[in-house]
Amino acid sequence: MVESFFGLKREPFSIAPDPRFLYMSDKHREALAYLMYGLRRGGGFVLLTGEIGAGKTTVYRHFLEQLPGNIDVAYIANPKLGVTALLRRICEDLRVELPPHDQYVDPIDALQGHLLLQHAQGRRALIVVDEAQALSTDVLEQMRLLTNLVTNDRKLVQMLLIGQPELRTILEQPVLEPVAQRIVARFHLPSLSEGETGRYVAHRLAVAGLEGEMPFDPLALARIHKLCGGVPRRINVLCDRALFAAQSGGSRLIDSRIVDRAAAEVFGRPAPAAASPRAVTPAPATAPRRWPAWLALTGVAAAALVAGLALAPTIAPALSRSVAWMAPSRLPMIALPAPVPASAATPVVAVEPAPPPTMSAPTVVTLANASSTALNTSPDAKASATTPALAASAGTQNASLDALLAGGWTDEAGAWRALASLWGANLPAGTDPCGAALKQGLHCYRGRGGLAPIRELDRPGVLRVVDARQRVSYVVLLGLGGANATLRDANGNDLAVPLAQLARAWRGDYATFWKAPAGYREGEVVGTTGAVAPWVGERLGPPAIAASGAASAPGADETLRARVYAFQLAHGLEPDGVAGPLTLMQMNRESGVDEPRLKR
CATH class of the missing domain: 1.10.8.60 (Helicase, Ruva Protein; domain 3)
Known part of the structure; x- marks a missing residue:
């Protein structure tokens, strides 16, 4: 085989999606920041364009992973739909109740009523259209009309259009000027x-x-x-x-x-080289952009960044979402590098959604009488990342929530030992789990919060659950889908639990293992110097800002800190410019470190 001939463990250049090969370049992080910026605007259109195979789907998948749990997504994969079919598809994805086809009702009226109800409950709607360059003028106009659904102070729906470069030309047509005026953020991915x-x-x-x-x-x-x-x-x-x-x-x-x-x-014949298109900023500008916008927009204070002022790590909490258990220690203000032309970005793999592989696994127990209104903090279209240790289910049997809680470990050490087996580690009974794991190259991490940051970390962990009698037990989280979590109990059963029921027993306590880079010491907060700093710099790729040649440019330490800060913003972490355990875990995930991942 080719892989064995070159000393490889797996196929390196498959066009099938594999999260292990995913690497976000600076340009892709910049595009992600623009999308998050547009989302925070709360209305209108957000535009993402790029050549075929340039990585638009990569950015979109990361964007979906970072969406807050209160956003419902309607995904349109077929842009050739007519106006009526489009509206019906949107209603289906947003779970808007419509009468049978033989009973006419205006879908816009039904959609507006649903959106108003969702708004009262603190929820928002996002409509995503892929291959949007194929949308007809009539459909684009209808989508514009949907953005007119508003309350007194907020739009009820927002649009994300993903397409090839000709989408920009289409939107420049005079007849679509009303649509173009509603674009709040746009970005073009270069080759x-x-x-x-x-x-x-x-x-x-x-x-x-x-x-x-x-x-x-x-x-x-x-x-x-x-x-x-x-x-x-x-x-x-x-x-x-x-x-x-x-x-x-x-x-x-x-x-x-x-x-x-x-x-x-x-190819049959040599393919022509493609020129790298220019990235488009979210607002017109007369001068070329000199700052990487993913540093500026995600910090909200773009003017301060362009002026080279100090950037406090407290200015962008809205973009990094509510991640209470992620909160690191606050640091002094970060002096960002002076604005000079950006250097080359790191390459990225273009990935398209595909079903996860099917493998053998232990029996899955599905809770009886599962709630039909399970919490939906993530759309089903999210990309999945599975490993052999966390494979698809084989069979089901019924169980009650009390049985689930009673089947958990009464001692946390037992759950830690089960979790360690997913990393290929064996923790002897009667020993301190974290101490024994450290001798095998694994570090313990504990936190408290919600499911959104756990989705972002994408690794199994131990959950502390409490029953109605306040009895505490521990289970291992193996998977996290749009409506269910997969948990393993002390008997080796894998339990498919609706998120709504899990919320009744889980108070937010979460623990997991992670692999630290060489030279890392337990409890160390990695700054811009020391044994781990070169590893951090290598994972971030080449600096997006060249510090040399500017009188006010800071040293390499501050440049690395600014890059870490931007990485944290782009991945929904609490930004402080210091690579703590959560930041290092995310870098592990992007660089393909072999660790177990959550089943979707």
Whole structure:
């Protein structure tokens, strides 16, 4: 096989989605920040465009993961729907009750009544349209009319349009001027630069398990960029074929000649290089943007950032969501680097939604009499990340909530030992779980809060649950879907629990394991210096701001702190510029560190 020939553990360039290969570049984080900024505006249209395969779906998936739990999403995958079919699909996704087709009712009236009721309960609606360049003028006009559904002080619905570059041209038509005027944020994803293409290829090979020399020589990487135009999906196809061609010829080094032969097979002819389009800011500007907007917008104080003023870590709590158990210690103000042209961003893999793999697993117990109104803090369309340890269910049996609570561990140490087995660790009975785990390279983390940050961490954990008689027990969280959580009890049963019922027993206590980088000491708060700082800088990729050449530019320490701060904002963490355990866990997740993930 190609993988064994090159010393890889898994296929590195599959076009199938695999969260382990996901890496958000600076441009993709910037796009995510624009989307979050637009969401905070609370109405109108948010626009995300990019070339085919540039990573729009990657940004959208991250955006979905960071949505607050009070936002309901209607996802339109078929832009060819007519006005009536579109309205019905929106009503279906938002769970608006409509009469049968033979009983006419204006769907807009039904939708407005539903949205008003949801607004009274503190909820909002977001309508997402993929491949929006295919929308007809009539449908776009109808979507504009939907944005007119308002209360006295707030719009009831917001639109996110995702499409190819021609969507921008379509919206410039005079007939669609009313739609264009309602765009509150927009961003265009450019293709990868030549340097980014090389880093992108190296990243995928590293995640696939490459430990030796890079198989692609520099000229081959340059040729790949030219042939693929910096589009990640095309890069995947070409590199996959090049590895096969090299293995067939018995060569572990891939040069430009092998790349050309592979290109002739997969493309038929060399593909033209694509120019990197310019990113579009959310408001007109006469001067070119010099600050990475994902630092400015996510901090809310864009003017202060452009002026190079100090940025306090308290200015963006709304963007980072309510994450009480994430709260790190507050630090002094962060002096951001002076505004100079941004350097190259880190490459990213373009991923599209796909069903998770099916694997064998223990029996799943479904609670009887489950509530039909289970909490829905995440749309079902969210991307899933599964591992062999957390596989799909095989069978079901009924159980009551009391039986679930009674089946949990009465001692927390037992739950810790079960959790450790998912990491491949064995904690002896009678020992301190965290102390024993530390000897095997695992650190303990404890927190308290809600499900949203647990979704973001995407790792199994121990939950403390309390029954009606205030008896405490512990269960292991294996999965977290849109309406159910999968829990393992002390008897080895996997329990599918509606979130509404879990909320009756769980008070927010959460604990988990994580793998720290080499040199990390237990309890250490990683700043901008020390043994772990280089690891943090490497995971963040090249600086988005070049500090040299500016009289007021800070040193490398402050540059790294600003980059950590921006990373935290883009991932919904409490921003302080210091890489604590939660930030390091997120970096592990993005860089493909082998850790168990939650079943969706």
